[in-house]
Amino acid sequence: MSSIEAEGVPAREGSVRVVLVDDHAIFRSGLKADLDSRISVVGEAGTVEQAIAVIAQTRPDVVLLDVHLPGGLGGGGREVIAGSIALLGTTRFLALSVSDAAEDVVAVIRAGARGYVTKTISGAEITDAVMRVAGGDAVFSPRLAGFVLDAFGTSPADIADDELDRLSARELEVMRLIARGYSYKEVAKELFISIKTVETHVSAVLRKLQLSSRHELTKWAAERRLL
Amino acid sequence: MSTTVLRPPLVRSADRVIAGVCAGLALHLGWPVRFIRIGMVVATLAGGAGLVFYAWLWIMVPTADESAKRNARRPASPIAPAVSGPLAAPSTQWSSTHQRGLPGLTGYPAQSGSSDSSAFAWLDPSGEKVFIDPSWPSGLPADVQASGASQSVSGMVRPTSGDGPAWFRFRRMPYAKEILLGIGLLLAGAILIARLLGVDVPLGTLIPAAAILGGASIAWMQLDETRRAGIVDKAKANQAGGWVRLAAGLALVVAGVLVMVSGSGSWEQTWLALLASVAVLGGVAVVLLPWGLKFWRDLETERAGRVRATERAEIAAHLHDSVLQTLALIQRRAGNEHDVVRLARAQERELRSWLYRDEGRDIGNLSERIKAVAAEVEDAHGQAVEVVNVGDTVMTERHEALVQASREAMLNAARHGGGSVSVYVEASDKEVEVFVKDRGAGFDLHKVPDDRLGVRESIIGRMKRHGGTAVINSGPEGTEVRLGLPAMAAEQGETTS
Structure with missing residues (x-):
């Protein structure tokens, strides 16, 4: 699937500039070794303050951001995104975590991250995800898709509903397939649509997840102590 | 002191013009x-005194009916008996007991105790008989007046009898409060007259x-018997020494306030002094506030710290039981990659x-299973098996x-x-679906030998027997097993999503 992911990647020196933000140096070095040649790591940070400073200084294309970070006001990755809000147009954030907790995932997405992957994924997958985020798309892990389906419900939107408050039938199908472990390419093949269309749907879902004030989402989040 | 005539009790008459007072x-x-009515009118013309007196009696003196009811409840009615009862008895009691002090008034007995005088004249509040101790200092009657006034205001004038603490153990005078009230009013009147006559x-x-x-006195009267006894006990006022100390202390306070008030001479300066005192107190509060806040915060921090310590201990215990044990196992089996992965x-x-x-979440629900x-x-x-679930059902x-x-x-999937x-896993009201996907080489269902029951029986057959569906979709990029179980009519509504 690698050939397609390269689409839309800014051709700045032929590689995507990335900042790694994680408080474990061992994990950072391991991750750096895993990323392939299309990605150049231009900075690293271990705390919230360092991260904000390094991001402001290097202005990377993508920030690989750990959700749980020391320093700052205790907000972790969310706080880094909030501190770099001026760069949100050019710098994209991909959240990276060992955490499965819904509150961590949704909180960082609603703060502005373009995707969420778990740290257990392979180097190829993470490179893939970075390239896709750099290209302006969203990256949904199966678990994040599951959270989205849980939060928005699994029945498609009625016309009367607020556009932000429900997923369309197509978006639901895409989310379901991602939750089942399908890659974007497999989703496209399954639904007989192009990968670009899949990416559009996923981006739309991401936007809804970030902007929706839907009361069920709020309720769902409140049950899991979000917001 | 010679009037021992028994009079009919003072009640408002039913034969009335206004309120039956006269x-x-x-x-x-x-x-x-x-005569009474003319006297009232004349007194009213004299600065309204008659009107005030009339109003006061109207308020304080019960009607004949009320009096009867009250007497049925308790033998003594507050004011009326005081002015109508046998007068000799109270006055003799007074002269014999006043040296020990009056019930219900602190500070007073110590001062009055020295004024051993027999020059009493008895007069009831209507102006007939008064007893006056001429040796009393001019300042004293005011307190009697005030306490008497407060009694009449509160309407709680209830002569109490019985034994007080040791020092107070004397026979309670009946109607003592009424008598004090009368004295107070008379003294107030006397002061007013004296002023009118030009006495400074x-x-x-x-x-x-x-x-x-x-x-x-008002504060003292708000206390019930036991609390009064408690205060007396704490101040050790039931012992001669303590009593003197308390009296001296109170006298000093009163004297201090009086000096402050009269020394300054004018109310304006008194207000200034009062303001200054408030300012000083406020300053002290401001000075002490940070200390108080710090103390409070320290307390909060300490409590929060204790909660954290408890949590930490729980986490430590859990990590020891699980993670540390597993890490030790992994080190021992470092050579066996399969075991290490499995353990991790x-x-x-x-x-x-x-x-x-x-x-x-209920343990018995589908997603947990x-x-x-x-x-x-x-x-x-x-092999890692990642489960994502949406909704749940029993x-x-x-x-x-x-x-x-x-x-x-x-x-x-794990094997191949x-x-x-x-x-x-997606559970909705209509059905439950389970998708199991791997990324293996895939297999052709039709090429699976008939004696291999795994797929045919355990998956497809089982689902069909229970009214469900099973679809196996296998290709070179992996295999997906799709299981669907529609909810039965009876089960609808049991889903919890």
Whole structure:
């Protein structure tokens, strides 16, 4: 699937500039070794303050951001995104975590991250995800898709509903397939649509997840102590 | 002191013009009612005194009916008996007991105790008989007046009898409060008359003193017997030494306030002094506030710290029991990659479920069962089985069949897929779906030998028997098993999503 992911990647020196933000140096070095040649790591940070400073200084294309970070006001990755809000147009954030907790995932997405992957994924997958985020798309892990389906419900939107408050039938199908472990390419093949269309749907879902004030989402989040 | 005539009780008469006050008074005094009425009118013309007196009696003197009712309840009625009862007895009692002090008034007995005088004249409040102790200092009557006034205001004038604490053990005078009230009013009247006559009465001293003592009496009267006894006990006022100390202390306070008030001479300066005192107190509060806040914060911090310490101990205990044990095992088996992966994976799963456990979730629900089965498969084969679930439902026998079919699919995926297995469970009102996907080489269902029962029987057959569906979609990029179990009509509504 690698050939397609390269689409839309800014051709700045032929590689995507990335900042790694994680408080474990061992994990950072391991991750750096895993990323392939299309990605150049231009900075690293271990705390919230360092991260904000390094991001402001290097202005990377993508920030690989750990959700749980020391320093700052205790907000972790969310706080880094909030501190770099001026760069949100050019710098994209991909959240990276060992955490499965819904509150961590949704909180960082609603703060502005373009995707969420778990740290257990392979180097190829993470490179893939970075390239896709750099290209302006969203990256949904199966678990994040599951959270989205849980939060928005699994029945498609009625016309009367607020556009932000429900997923369309197509978006639901895409989310379901991602939750089942399908890659974007497999989703496209399954639904007989192009990968670009899949990416559009996923981006739309991401936007809804970030902007929706839907009361069920709020309720769902409140049950899991979000917001 | 010679009037020992028994009079009819003072009550408001039913034969009334306005409120029956004059008629009642006439009956009580044995005078013609006309005289009383004329006297009232004349007194009213003299600065309204008659009107005030009339109003006061109207308020304080009960009607004949009320009096009867009250007497039925308790023998003594507050004011009326005081002015109408046998007068000799109270006055003799007074002269014999006043040296010990009056009930219900602190500070007073010590001062009056020295004024051993027999020059009493008895007069009831209507102006007939008064007893006056000429040796009393001019400041004293004011407190009596104030306390008397407060009694009449509160209407709680209830002569109490019985034994007080040791020092107070004397026979309680009946109607003592009424008598004090009368004395107070008479003294007030005397002061007013004296002023009218041109005598210089130091009102600037008397009014504050009266206010202080009146306030103290009101406060004292608000206390019930036991609390009064408690205060007396704490101040050791029931012992001679303590009593002197208390009296001296109170006298000093009163004297201090009087000096402050009269020394400054004018109220304006008093207000200034008062303002200064408030300012000083405020300053002290401001100075002490940070200290108080710090103290409070320290307390809060300490409490929060204790809570954290408890949590930490719990976490430490758990990590020791699970993670440290597993790490030790991994070190011992470092040579066996399969074992290491399996151990790490099992530990990760256990830690996750502990960290992110959902307290409200029922253990017996479908998603928990699927996760348990996934964990079992993971342990057996060392392949990661990721379960994502949306919605949940309570388990039934049919759901158990679904779980078993899912288990079989997961086992196949772990065995043949080679890589992580994705499991997606979606429970809605209509049906439950389970998807098990791997990324193995895939297989052709039609080429599976007939004697291999795994796929055919355990997955497809089982689902069909329970009214469900099973679709196996296999290709070179992996295999997906799709299991569907529609909810039965009877089960609809049991889903919890």
